[in-house]
Amino acid sequence: MHEIPPNYATLFVATCNALNLARPQRLFYANQEPYDPREYQRKIDWLGERIRMLNADVLAVQEVWDDTALKDAIAASGLRYDSVAVPGAESTPPAQGAQGTPRVGIVTRLKVEELRSFVDFPQGLSVDVPELGRHVRFERPPLLARLRMKHGQSVNVLTVHLKSKRPKFLIDAAGQPLENRDDHKIAARASLRSLLMRAAEAAALRCIVIDLLDDSRVPLVVMGDFNDHPHSVTTQLVAATSDAFYDKAARDVALFNAYEMQGESALKKDVAYSHIHQGHPEVLDQIFVSEEFAVGSRRAIGDVRRVDYFNDHLHEGRDRTRTDHGLVRALLRVRMDAQQG
Template sequence: MKISLATFNVENLVTAGKPIYDGHRPHYNQDEYRKKTVWIKNQLLKMNADIIGFQEIFEERALRECLTGTPMANWHLFVANPTGKTPVNAILSKFPIIETEVIEDLPFVFDFFDEKEITAPLESAPVNIPLKKFSRGVLKAEIKINENISALVIVLHLKSKRPILADNIDRNTATSPELAKGSVRSLIRRGIESCGIRQILSDEINKDEAKPIFILGDLNDNDTAVTNQAILGEEPFRSLPLEIKIKKWKHVFQNCKDIQARKSIENFYYTYIHNGHYESLDNIFVSNHFAELNSKRIGRIIDVRLYNDHVIDDKTSMDKKPIYIPDHGQVMANIDLLQPTQSAP
């Protein structure tokens, strides 16, 4: 059985005449909104994925209007507590959604401390960083794919790289040190959020090792960044006893991008371009149930497809992105689920 999963940052999906965030002016007029819903609809039809995780949904009505007139209009949809003012995640599934949960609170208080060699001779207690909530609620959905497999799908949107600055500092006139501090503040938040995701994932695996997990998200960092690696998990050291390695491997996720890269001669994976830098901010991670080297795997990644022709490099192009077209590319992974009678070689 083949299934396909996708992640889709739609960039500020709200109905016409409505402001977003703390703005007062409408974000889209009627014509811009019509063009945006048509563009998203056509992109969804082109991708033809079975399960899609969305980011930057402001209103459920807007997303439903993107599905109108398509077979997806009758699919199962869940939007994570939309307010109309701030972006939330959503999931659309061809398969039944059994249960959903939106996690707003970080599962721990992050304590910071440094290496003793650096802080000596002073010995200070760990400092708690007062971050209590995810910047966007984590969406968890249990989906019944077939009579044998129910999978946990998690939709993420971590804090962006946009600098966090004091209210009296404008980004366009801020000094380089002020911008550096603002970017590091964003990194700290994104890093703590990634640790929170890692805690949620490990808790789910400890609860039910047999249940496969898919992560669909705009992680706002490159695939090799510490934040992404924190979510994926560390591979166990080679010298560890076999039973310990097997236990640890169950907590390690696979980036579909890496699996595709191992199969391809060239790698052109990017979903976002900023100041001429091509970045892979949007990713699909799968649990160890789909690892090639797992003799008990229940499926495998067939391929990964990118839909990024609309993403413009403004360093080399004079074209300007229309407001109704999202600034991120979409990612889709095709996965082959093994039948119960099949066995992995």
């Protein structure tokens, strides 16, 4: 007699860097023109089409200046989501949206049990950045959503957007440069500032991941714009995947690249990239999962069936009404008889 396979619930998760999603006529960066109404509508329509295509149960969004703009994009998708949250980017008057830097958000049709933004680094993880002083908090606070699936399973989802590799040149209060950006040595020092900031954010994020996973059976999905490739030092500082290969006990607090964990039947295309920098494709936007989705783990309650990259638009020319990042979606499965959390 063949064993009856367990009953699975499916969970589509996706991540999207929306590239400066802001209201029309709203100045978000001093050196960039606001969107005019027609340009804004093109951006909303384009994003709405992509959101409809993804049809994710949980969508992590980065670079949101105004939550009302994200809600417009959701409305344009024609899909229904019960929760759209972008802490720090609330823009319904009198609120004025994010200031200084965009925020990350979460869009979901699952029940939201908790939302929490992490602003400050855990104690002991601040660093001195040359000429900038102590770096003690996230530029774009990670957003944790504790969600519950229809059959009762809890899932933690953490949306992240780490500091970019773009050199951190010194500017004055009005945004005017204080350094000669054509000087190669100054540019190297500016890149060092960015690296130190991203590394500190990665270490702080690692501590958050450990706190969420240590001695917990609630599965965790971490996704967003890591601003570096999956095997980079900063990304692995967050995930610590390699530790799990040498120490099985380390699996409890490790993260696994969903693309590398997808089932044998998945079609792994050679187009797994989410950004093009100076003509070179790279993966910056990633989805990581905890060992509850790792086949073979004694704590597994599901698996990763498929990961898809939607990146054709990256070859259509740069246009800020679209995005300069690909969208990434993963299909996860959870056993319905394995309710934890």
